[in-house]
Amino acid sequence: MDRVTSGVNTLGAIINPYMLYGLCVLGGVGVCLALPRGGKRPQILGALLAALIGGGAMLALGLTAGKAFPNLYFYVFSLLGLGAALRVITHPRPVYAALYFILTVIASGGLFLLLSAEFMAFALIIVYAGAILITYLFVIMLATQAAEEGQTEALADYDTHAREPAAATVVGFLLLALLTAMMFGGVKDLPAPGEPGHTRLMGQMHTKVQRTLRAEGVISPTEEVNAVDERAGTILVTADDGTYRKVERKDWPASLATGNVESLGFNLLRDHPGGIEIAGVILLMAMLGAVVLSRKQVQLDDEAKKAEAHRLGLIPEEGGAR
Amino acid sequence: MIGLTSLAQAAYPEPMAGATLAHYLAVSAIMFVLGLIGFLTRRNLIIMFLCTELMFQAAGIALVAFGRYHLNFHGQTFVVFILTVAAAEAAMALALIVLLFRRKESLDARSWEDLKG
Incomplete structure (x- = not known):
């Protein structure tokens, strides 16, 4: 696999670690400004700054990797995903935040496709964007105060004002600086990429x-x-x-090969059968818990119960034979 | 002094074959940190849980990238489990949120400040 490792370059050639930390600080300032504070202008400015920093960091990474630059789809999907993620945490309207999260999910699905994880990409889009996010949207709509008569702006105070934006951003970007430093310092300890081969399935x-x-x-x-x-x-x-x-x-035909779904299925069922059982139990518990938690106790007196039973046809009318 | 490690390329089409492991890890780290900041700063309970989902996404990207790097399927398998846990968490969290909203008629995390000891 010399063909692909020849593009490997040192990160230090383009970004030295201090510059990386500088980028982290600038990105933090941008995100901090972008968090909702009731006003409008600094938010747009901050979002632009953060987007610029993110794009610059991506570009630097691309230049560093030399031959990696033509990989256009990676940049498209990752910028889309990260930009949408920024909007998720900064948009004052919950419904829009959820919609932006769907965009993030679709972008990560694209990244999964680039990593040749086809099954997971589509499962992600179906399960996340199709099921989980729709539930979120329902709950957002259920649990939002209706706008008053003649009033179009119904943004709640807790949506337009962030809690401790500066402190949280400092914590977050300290973590990011640590993570990136560890990542770039630690990769030399990773084993070399595995040999491409057959999964022998x-x-x-x-x-x-x-x-x-x-x-x-x-x-x-x-x-x-x-x-x-x-x-x-x-x-x-x-x-x-x-x-x-x-x-x-x-003499084997080219179509005689194992695909992503087959390999993933074998891995899942042969190597992690206990995990599947536990996942099933977790889902069952979650279902039971959700039903028990969200059940609404309705107090009905006997008269109302009888009327309801009549309406549903569960018991016959007075005097009628069963 | 610092090297970027290539992803293992199992006969992958050339135009898509460029990105290194570090690219995906960087995207994953940034997305995780955005989710963390969102969880800390937003006061709407639903958005806070949306931000945990964002962190799940980031972990999933890192797992799949590592699985690709080592050319095995354990990373993808663990994303299946992440998906399971995320679905269970969403069901429970949303049920709880509906319950809390009925109690206080507000999604503000601050309206539950009296819970802290």
Whole structure:
């Protein structure tokens, strides 16, 4: 994999650590100004500053990585995601904040696609943007005071005024400076990237191998796949008269490969079966908890209960036979 | 003195193959910090929980990037679990918020200041 590691450069060549900390400070000032304070002007200014700093940092990272610069999609998705994240924490209207969060989710889905995690990208968009955020929107609409008659601006005080913006930003960007310093200082301890290779899952998917080989015409419909040895690169095929033959790797069709979903499924169910059980229990508990918590006690007297039961047809009318 | 490590590239199309691990980690760190700042500064309970979701997102990006770097699927598997926990957390938190809103008719975190000991 010399082809891709040749683009590696030192970060110190472009940004020295002090400049990185300077960027963190400037970004912090921008975010601090961008937080809602009731006014309007410094917020836009701060957001612009923060966006500029973020873009500059990305550009510096891109220049540093040399050959990495043409990777346009990464910059598009990450700037979209981070800009939307900034709007999530600065927008005074909760509904807009939730909508901006959907944009962040979609942008991270794009980043996942670039990382060749296709299944997770779509699961993220379906589960997050499609389910969780819709629930959030419902609750925002349920739990917001209605605007009074003739009054269009109904922004609550707790939405337009941030709590301790300066202190929180200092804490946040101290953490960011620490994280980035650790990150760039610590990567030399990471092992080298793994060798691209096969996940060696084909041996467990005889039916898929047989189907693919039959569809590609490598074996005849009467032949059956007996054993798949991906390491050695042979597939043992049995004909219906009991004779064996081997299909070597050079004869394997290109479509005989494991995809993202298959590999992820094997990893999930073979390596982390306990995790799945626990996840199921967590979801069940959350469902029970949500139902119990949000249940509304309605006090009805006997008369009202009877009337309601009549209305629903649960008990017959007075004097009627059952 | 400081190196940027390349992501492992398993026969990936060249135009998409450029970004290094550090790029994704930087994006993840910035997003996490934005979520943290939002959680600390916003006073609306719903937005505070939205900011925790933002931090979940950031953790997910870092996990998938590391999984890509090591060319295994453990990172993606853990994002599945993050998704589960996020869904459970959203259900519980939103139920709690609805409950709290009924009690005080306000989403302000400050209206619950008397809870601190």
